[in-house]
Amino acid sequence: MNHLTTIVGHIGGTLLLLVRSIKFIGTLPRQRARFIEQCYLIGYTSLPIVTILSFFIGSVLALQSGYSMENFGAKQFIGTLVGLTMARELGPVMVAILIAGRVGSAITAELASMKVYQEIDALTTMNIPPERMLVLPRLAAIVVMMPVLAIIANLCGWYGGALVCEYTHSISVDSESYFTALKEFMKPHDVTDGLIKAEVFGFVIVLVCSYIGLNTRGGPREIGASVTKAVVTSLILILVLDYFVTKALLMS
Amino acid sequence: MSTSSTFTASPFVGKTFGITVAKLNKKFGRTTVLRDIDLEVKPGEIFCIMGPSGSGKTVLLKHIAGLETATSGEVRIGEYDAADPETRNKVHLALVFQAGALFNSLSVYDNLALYPREHRECNEAGIRERVMHALAILSLEKSANKFPSDLSGGMKKRVAIARALVMEPQMLLYDEPTSELDPVMSATLTEIIATLREQTAVTSVVVTHDRDLAFNIADRMAFVMDGRIRGIGKPADFKNPTDPVIANFLNPVIDLKNPRFKQLENSHE
Numbered sequence: 089m090n091h092l093t094t095i096v097g098h099i100g101g102t103l104l105l106l107v108r109s110i111k112f113i114g115t116l117p118r119q120r121a122r123f124i125e126q127c128y129l130i131g132y133t134s135l136p137i138v139t140i141l142s143f144f145i146g147s148v149l150a151l152q153s154g155y156s157m158e159n160f161g162a163k164q165f166i167g168t169l170v171g172l173t174m175a176r177e178l179g180p181v182m183v184a185i186l187i188a189g190r191v192g193s194a195i196t197a198e199l200a201s202m203k204v205y206q207e208i209d210a211l212t213t214m215n216i217p218p219e220r221m222l223v224l225p226r227l228a229a230i231v232v233m234m235p236v237l238a239i240i241a242n243l244c245g246w247y248g249g250a251l252v253c254e255y256t257h258s259i260s261v262d263s264e265s266y267f268t269a270l271k272e273f274m275k276p277h278d279v280t281d282g283l284i285k286a287e288v289f290g291f292v293i294v295l296v297c298s299y300i301g302l303n304t305r306g307g308p309r310e311i312g313a314s315v316t317k318a319v320v321t322s323l324i325l326i327l328v329l330d331y332f333v334t335k336a337l338l339m340s
Numbered sequence: 341m342s343t344s345s346t347f348t349a350s351p352f353v354g355k356t357f358g359i360t361v362a363k364l365n366k367k368f369g370r371t372t373v374l375r376d377i378d379l380e381v382k383p384g385e386i387f388c389i390m391g392p393s394g395s396g397k398t399v400l401l402k403h404i405a406g407l408e409t410a411t412s413g414e415v416r417i418g419e420y421d422a423a424d425p426e427t428r429n430k431v432h433l434a435l436v437f438q439a440g441a442l443f444n445s446l447s448v449y450d451n452l453a454l455y456p457r458e459h460r461e462c463n464e465a466g467i468r469e470r471v472m473h474a475l476a477i478l479s480l481e482k483s484a485n486k487f488p489s490d491l492s493g494g495m496k497k498r499v500a501i502a503r504a505l506v507m508e509p510q511m512l513l514y515d516e517p518t519s520e521l522d523p524v525m526s527a528t529l530t531e532i533i534a535t536l537r538e539q540t541a542v543t544s545v546v547v548t549h550d551r552d553l554a555f556n557i558a559d560r561m562a563f564v565m566d567g568r569i570r571g572i573g574k575p576a577d578f579k580n581p582t583d584p585v586i587a588n589f590l591n592p593v594i595d596l597k598n599p600r601f602k603q604l605e606n607s608h609e
Contacts, residue, residue, distance in 0.1 A: 201444075202443075205439070205441065205444070206437050206439065206441035207441055207442075207443055207444070209402075209405075209407050209435075209437070209441060210435070210437060210441040210442075210443070212406075212407060212428075213405050213406075213407065213428075213433060213434065213435040214434075214454070214455050214458070214507065215428040215429065215459070216454070216455070216458045216459075221458070
């Protein structure tokens with residue numbers, strides 16, 4: 089019962105943080121320097137790892153599907169399989185996992201450190217709400233950067249798959265056939281559904297990691313504990329939300 | 341170092357607020373930190389809170405700053421509840437933290453400029469003037485472009501005080517303002533606290549161990565011991581305290597033949 093009360097308390101606290109942050113949305117134009125800085129940190133610095141990982145995920149997906157689909161004589165549909173899987177599932181989920189590990193951990197570490205060393209208290213006494221200065225620009229940046237990263241992940245995955253199909257002797261599906269299959273069976277909403285998922289995951293990661301960081305109590309040791317907690321919670325939430333968001337999108 | 345320069349007056353300055361603490365109790369889990377604290381700080385007064393480490397002085401100060409919520413009882417600033425976030429829109433309050441609490445990602449200049457920038461109190465030229473003026477008072481002009489990680493503990497403390505000055509507060513709360521400062525800087529700070537009150541009628545609450553500071557500037561002082569108010573009055577009342585606990589705190593006798601730690605060791609046996 090105590091455990092349940094704690095969980096409900098955390099959910100309430102996270103929602104309260106969201107409301108308190110959104111309340112200051114009107115201040116975003118004059119916080120554009122912070123917003124741009126966060127876009128750079130969240131988006132630009134994540135690009136290399138997103139590119140490399142999604143390229144190889146697309147490649148492995150093509151390799152594995154080529155191997156199994158050859159038995160059914162369905163090699164011409166590899167493009168469709170890679171395209172749909174990357175756009176609807178692996179693109180957004182992989183980007184979200186990367187963001188949780190790379191960006192979420194950094195957000196929690198920074199905010200937890202500010203909390204432990206009383207910088208958050210200093211902001212509060214200066215009548216500068218931490219939600220306005222620290223949380224809102226990050227939420228806005230993730231909303232803008234997450235779809236961009238997901239699109240780049242999709243493209244890299246698709247091209248990774250195409251290269252493998254073209255140059256793997258046992259598959260030997262040329263790029264033209266691969267992309268024809270990819271385009272033929274994919275609809276625009278397959279891509280937009282993936283982008284919606286990426287958006288939801290990114291938003292939840294930043295919100296949860298900010299909440300955990302701002303609610304750190306104790307000394308430097310707790311900063312590490314908070315980072316671990318934030319990353320683990322984010323990963324669990326990504327996978328749980330993935331099921332429910334996918335179900336909702338398929339029903340709509 | 342001169343502290344005679346006039347502090348710029350903000351729209352807030354002129355209104356002064358007193359503090360009323362009534363039946364304040366604070367518990368962290370099962371530990372009671374503050375017990376039935378009652379005190380009143382008059383508008384424009386310099387009030388010093390003294391007491392041994394761990395007696396609850398800082399927790400009391402945090403309640404006044406609205407950073408802690410009371411388990412029971414209340415703290416009021418003027419007619420406003422200190423725990424209500426709205427109070428910060430009505431009362432200009434600055435707290436000088438013991439460890440400085442500077443923003444590590446910002447330079448010294450930006451630490452000071454943050455408040456006027458966020459509250460859009462003046463243009464960048466005005467902000468620069470205010471910041472450089474506050475830095476000059478604390479002899480920190482040469483450190484404007486440094487980052488907190490490049491500063492010593494004492495310098496961080498001075499930057500924290502300068503940051504509070506830039507805020508042009510109506511109420512200034514100091515948590516151990518002279519710890520880690522050399523004697524000259526301690527004396528300067530003592531003068532700054534007194535000058536600020538003289539020029540802007542700011543209400544000041546100073547939590548300190550520093551007897552010289554407290555007896556030089558306090559209008560009134562309180563002794564907090566084991567979470568309770570042990571004594572409250574004017575500095576003159578404590579020159580020759582009758583309470584042996586306060587007397588021992590203010591004038592501890594160093595006895596090398598019968599040291600305290602040996603007495604403590606024996607008491608555990």
